[in-house]
Amino acid sequence: MAKIKKTDRLKKIIKKRLHALGHWIFYVTMSLFGHTGAYLLLWPVVGSYVICSRKIHNITQTYLRKRFPNKKVYWFDTFKLVHSFSQVLVDRAWLGLNPKAQFNGRLEGLETLIKLINQKKGLIILTAHVGIWQVAFSHLPDLRVPVNVLMHYEEENAAKHYFDLRNQPCPFHIIRNDGFMGGLVEASIALSKGEIVTIMADRYVQGPYAKVKFLGYNTRVPIGAYVLAAITSTPVVVILTAKTGKKDYLVKIWDVFYPKCKNRNQKEQEVQKYAQKFVNALEEYLKVYPYQWYNFYDFWSQ
Amino acid sequence: MNELEKLKKELKEIIVRDLKLVDVKPEEINDTDPLFGEGLGLDSLDAVELVVIIQKNFGVQIIDMEEGRKAFESIETLAKFILERQKENS
Numbered sequence A: 001m002a003k004i005k006k007t008d009r010l011k012k013i014i015k016k017r018l019h020a021l022g023h024w025i026f027y028v029t030m031s032l033f034g035h036t037g038a039y040l041l042l043w044p045v046v047g048s049y050v051i052c053s054r055k056i057h058n059i060t061q062t063y064l065r066k067r068f069p070n071k072k073v074y075w076f077d078t079f080k081l082v083h084s085f086s087q088v089l090v091d092r093a094w095l096g097l098n099p100k101a102q103f104n105g106r107l108e109g110l111e112t113l114i115k116l117i118n119q120k121k122g123l124i125i126l127t128a129h130v131g132i133w134q135v136a137f138s139h140l141p142d143l144r145v146p147v148n149v150l151m152h153y154e155e156e157n158a159a160k161h162y163f164d165l166r167n168q169p170c171p172f173h174i175i176r177n178d179g180f181m182g183g184l185v186e187a188s189i190a191l192s193k194g195e196i197v198t199i200m201a202d203r204y205v206q207g208p209y210a211k212v213k214f215l216g217y218n219t220r221v222p223i224g225a226y227v228l229a230a231i232t233s234t235p236v237v238v239i240l241t242a243k244t245g246k247k248d249y250l251v252k253i254w255d256v257f258y259p260k261c262k263n264r265n266q267k268e269q270e271v272q273k274y275a276q277k278f279v280n281a282l283e284e285y286l287k288v289y290p291y292q293w294y295n296f297y298d299f300w301s302q
Numbered sequence B: 001m002n003e004l005e006k007l008k009k010e011l012k013e014i015i016v017r018d019l020k021l022v023d024v025k026p027e028e029i030n031d032t033d034p035l036f037g038e039g040l041g042l043d044s045l046d047a048v049e050l051v052v053i054i055q056k057n058f059g060v061q062i063i064d065m066e067e068g069r070k071a072f073e074s075i076e077t078l079a080k081f082i083l084e085r086q087k088e089n090s
Helices: A002-052 A054-067 A075-097 A110-118 A133-138 A153-166 A180-192 A224-232 A264-270 A272-288 B003-018 B044-058 B065-071 B075-089
Strands: A104-108 A123-127 A147-151 A173-176 A196-200 A209-214 A217-222 A236-245 A248-257
Touching (some): A002 A054, A002 A075, A054 A075, A075 A133, A075 A236, A110 A248, A133 A236, A147 A180, A180 A196, A180 B044, A196 A224, A209 A272, A217 A272, A224 A236, A248 A272, A264 A272, B003 B044, B003 B075, B044 B075, B065 B075
Parallel strands (some): A104 A248, A123 A196, A147 A173, A147 A196
Antiparallel strands (some): A209 A217, A236 A248
16 A cells, blocks of 8 residues: 555656646746747657647547537547647746747727726626636736736636736736635626626536537536626627737637626526527537637536 | 614515515524625525625615624614715715
């Protein structure tokens, strides 16, 4: 028993060291050969990972088979998905290391966004783990209202780390979803002041949920955002980001709606349809950008 | 009945009515019972409604998370918070 524990510990240490070594190699490559150098390095690294790891195929197949139901999913599809995600990681590191570096962002629907903000009712932005969301949301144009992001502890650390690297103050306030009342009270206070609250609405961990049909199969998504919107009479806008070129990205509004619930005791049932609307928007997005889906686990068993 | 006692009574009635609490009568709520979890058993979504209810009924806006956390401990702390805010605003 003690021997197994020792082996496990050793495995963990080796994994951690290899992980750190991998990061170091990429940072060195970026320092010496720039953004393009790191992109080139991705080909052999991602290629060998996809060839050698059966686990990554099992993980990505759950999504790829549902997204492409009428075609055979090949290892190259897994490669494209992992490669696309790796590019986003490189981009993030590149921008973190080079505070003066800029990507070209295009915001489709800025007028709608400004209009919603000017109503001064607060605004909930729903987004998902797709595209280049961290970079895009960090570089939104000045919306003249404070932006809050309700996020998980680890993501909070990643965001802080990103801005520490850039030596810049974080442009948004982080509300931790493991804080007091899941951060919902803090979020409602922000909304009552007319501020923006951004919520990742795809991953379900705990709490109230909606059963939705996504890519033809049932899954669960959290509903806290819709109830929050209904209670505070706040509009909801679905914004999803996409990487459209080596240094280009798109931030686009995919849907706008106003959640309402008439019967307080049935609010969780009443907001189910809004969760489905969000998921529908996500499906539309994936029709255009099928390889920018970054939930690397079985999303349908969450 | 002094101002604080009156407000606590009113708060209990509003919470039971607006949060549509079944099987709970205002007079059954103790002043120092926790509002969330064990105690009155409110959840995070109820907390969001409470923020709106307090603003609508008492004209008091919770603008800081720390004060919100303290105020939401019990009926007693919530009533004291509302009174303080109303005095500051008048």
